[in-house]
Amino acid sequence: MTDDQKRAVAEMLRTGPLDLGGELHEQRRVLVEMLTGIPLPDDVIATSGHLGDIDVVSVDIAGVSADDVVLYLHGGAYALGTAASSVGLVADLMRRAGVRGVSVDYRLAPESPYPAALDDAVASYEALLESTDPRRIALVGESAGGGLVLATLVALRARGVPMPASAVVFSPWADLTLSGRTIHTKSGVDPALTAAGLRTRAADYVGSADPTDPLVSAVHADLTGLPPLLVQAGSDEILLDDALRVVAAAAMADVAVTLQITPGVPHVFQAFAAILTEGAAALDAAGEFLRAHFGKP
Amino acid sequence: MTDDQKRAVAEMLRTGPLDLGGELHEQRRVLVEMLTGIPLPDDVIATSGHLGDIDVVSVDIAGVSADDVVLYLHGGAYALGTAASSVGLVADLMRRAGVRGVSVDYRLAPESPYPAALDDAVASYEALLESTDPRRIALVGESAGGGLVLATLVALRARGVPMPASAVVFSPWADLTLSGRTIHTKSGVDPALTAAGLRTRAADYVGSADPTDPLVSAVHADLTGLPPLLVQAGSDEILLDDALRVVAAAAMADVAVTLQITPGVPHVFQAFAAILTEGAAALDAAGEFLRAHFGKP
Numbered sequence: 094m095t096d097d098q099k100r101a102v103a104e105m106l107r108t109g110p111l112d113l114g115g116e117l118h119e120q121r122r123v124l125v126e127m128l129t130g131i132p133l134p135d136d137v138i139a140t141s142g143h144l145g146d147i148d149v150v151s152v153d154i155a156g157v158s159a160d161d162v163v164l165y166l167h168g169g170a171y172a173l174g175t176a177a178s179s180v181g182l183v184a185d186l187m188r189r190a191g192v193r194g195v196s197v198d199y200r201l202a203p204e205s206p207y208p209a210a211l212d213d214a215v216a217s218y219e220a221l222l223e224s225t226d227p228r229r230i231a232l233v234g235e236s237a238g239g240g241l242v243l244a245t246l247v248a249l250r251a252r253g254v255p256m257p258a259s260a261v262v263f264s265p266w267a268d269l270t271l272s273g274r275t276i277h278t279k280s281g282v283d284p285a286l287t288a289a290g291l292r293t294r295a296a297d298y299v300g301s302a303d304p305t306d307p308l309v310s311a312v313h314a315d316l317t318g319l320p321p322l323l324v325q326a327g328s329d330e331i332l333l334d335d336a337l338r339v340v341a342a343a344a345m346a347d348v349a350v351t352l353q354i355t356p357g358v359p360h361v362f363q364a365f366a367a368i369l370t371e372g373a374a375a376l377d378a379a380g381e382f383l384r385a386h387f388g389k390p
Numbered sequence: 391m392t393d394d395q396k397r398a399v400a401e402m403l404r405t406g407p408l409d410l411g412g413e414l415h416e417q418r419r420v421l422v423e424m425l426t427g428i429p430l431p432d433d434v435i436a437t438s439g440h441l442g443d444i445d446v447v448s449v450d451i452a453g454v455s456a457d458d459v460v461l462y463l464h465g466g467a468y469a470l471g472t473a474a475s476s477v478g479l480v481a482d483l484m485r486r487a488g489v490r491g492v493s494v495d496y497r498l499a500p501e502s503p504y505p506a507a508l509d510d511a512v513a514s515y516e517a518l519l520e521s522t523d524p525r526r527i528a529l530v531g532e533s534a535g536g537g538l539v540l541a542t543l544v545a546l547r548a549r550g551v552p553m554p555a556s557a558v559v560f561s562p563w564a565d566l567t568l569s570g571r572t573i574h575t576k577s578g579v580d581p582a583l584t585a586a587g588l589r590t591r592a593a594d595y596v597g598s599a600d601p602t603d604p605l606v607s608a609v610h611a612d613l614t615g616l617p618p619l620l621v622q623a624g625s626d627e628i629l630l631d632d633a634l635r636v637v638a639a640a641a642m643a644d645v646a647v648t649l650q651i652t653p654g655v656p657h658v659f660q661a662f663a664a665i666l667t668e669g670a671a672a673l674d675a676a677g678e679f680l681r682a683h684f685g686k687p
Contacts, residue, residue: 278642329644333641337634341634344625345575347626348651348653350651351648351649353648354645354646354648
């Protein structure tokens with residue numbers, strides 16, 4: 094049964110119109126259509142707003158009132174995706190965590206290459222700190238947003254800003270040089286991503302920076318001082334090794350890190366929670382992890 | 391508070407008489423005294439018996455009756471430790487998992503080098519299968535016993551024997567060549583293990599075999615087909631990289647694998663659950679993992 098679900102998701106991705114490396118404006122439209130194709134549940138309230146100077150979309154579940162908040166960084170290879178189109182996945186997670194989400198419209202490449210996205214993520218967290226105890230905040234991100242969560246934490250720590258209670262990253266893209274082993278070993282089973290597509294977007298984002306800079310590629314960062322971290326990935330993705338290397342770097346640096354690998358599922362399989370048992374289970378685990386860490390010193 | 395607990399455990403290990411590489415019979419006595427120093431709770435029932443031709447100790451908690459059983463492989467660098475002296479840790483885990491344990495007295499090196507321990511582990515599992523559905527069995531082991539759990543699963547799969555419901559390994563020793571990065575990078579913070587001590591016992595166990603044989607060193611094994619696997623390790627151990635490499639190999643091979651790294655704690659910190667909050671929390675998580683997987687197809 095769940096094998097049928099996995100096949101359906103893989104087939105949808107394999108035959109679908111999304112091509113990360115394709116013409117930028119076309120692909121931006123395709124991704125937003127994909128993500129907003131499923132209507133939101135009636136109890137999800139999405140509200141546009143600001144954190145400091147940064148555009149955000151707040152995601153609330155009707156009837157859920159909590160002091161705790163997730164600052165969310167969406168995916169899209171640093172060049173695609175919007176806070177508004179992330180609302181479905183954010184709401185699915187917020188419902189489980191029992192908190193509210195704030196999804197950040199960080200600037201995209203190539204119009205705004207590195208460090209624009211990082212600057213916006215840092216600025217939005219610092220603005221949130223003006224009203225919220227850091228122990229009441231978690232950082233969550235998926236794909237490029239997962240790499241950006243890690244870079245943001247490293248940048249915040251270097252600035253002496255208090256860490257949030259925890260962080261969760263789904264299928265992080267944390268190596269813009271694409272040096273992971275699974276870029277090759279998983280290329281035959283990954284229905285969503287290609288090295289060529291990622292390479293195009295990496296060039297857009299890195300611009301004139303050094304792709305091995307730890308703030309560009311968190312696999313090269315010293316992760317000392319990061320808060321408890323949950324990393325989830327599927328085994329059918331060419332970015333699997335990014336997740337594994339982030340976890341190894343976190344463990345070496347004495348971070349309380351948990352890794353959950355789900356076999357036979359693709360990049361950011363949590364986005365398919367409505368039709369994939371494993372996606373719902375991963376979101377359940379992520380919600381539980383977030384709940385367990387809010388309010389801890 | 392928990393930092394005080396961590397310091398106390400590290401100090402106890404650093405100043406204690408255990409020296410893995412020391413004179414064998416003396417160190418066997420020291421380890422057994424360490425492990426049996428704390429009296430067992432009154433409701434723990436340990437019974438000597440057999441699984442096929444293999445000596446075992448059954449561990450039951452009074453009042454707990456379950457169809458599910460954990461086959462347990464103790465630690466001790468393949469040369470030390472006994473099923474009887476593992477009862478305290480096994481009982482701490484069985485209480486949480488709500489099942490009974492069977493700890494295996496596999497033969498020890500150097501008297502019985504590889505593949506004696508592996509043969510005994512395989513034989514005990516196959517004997518247990520005569521009375522028990524594999525979906526009602528989990529394999530658990532710590533340190534060398536963790537490496538042995540992984541080798542046992544690989545050997546069972548090669549023999550076409552049905553896999554158990556799940557497996558849990560604490561601080562697995564899975565590389566008898568000691569090639570992990572943390573052998574060096576964590577030597578200053580590991581209060582329990584030294585590369586020299588492990589090297590002595592590796593020579594005892596490997597004997598005339600190849601230390602890179604996947605059945606000797608599971609970091610080199612193809613882990614395809616293994617059941618859901620939980621790996622726990624502390625960040626203050628020279629064997630940390632064994633845990634990380636096992637998890638990477640499992641993920642690459644499409645195993646449903648979960649890794650939990652606890653910072654600032656030593657090798658098999660779960661054994662200190664009575665005086666270390668992190669040890670109790672890790673056993674809680676392991677018990678929950680075992681419960682969640684029993685009975686699954």
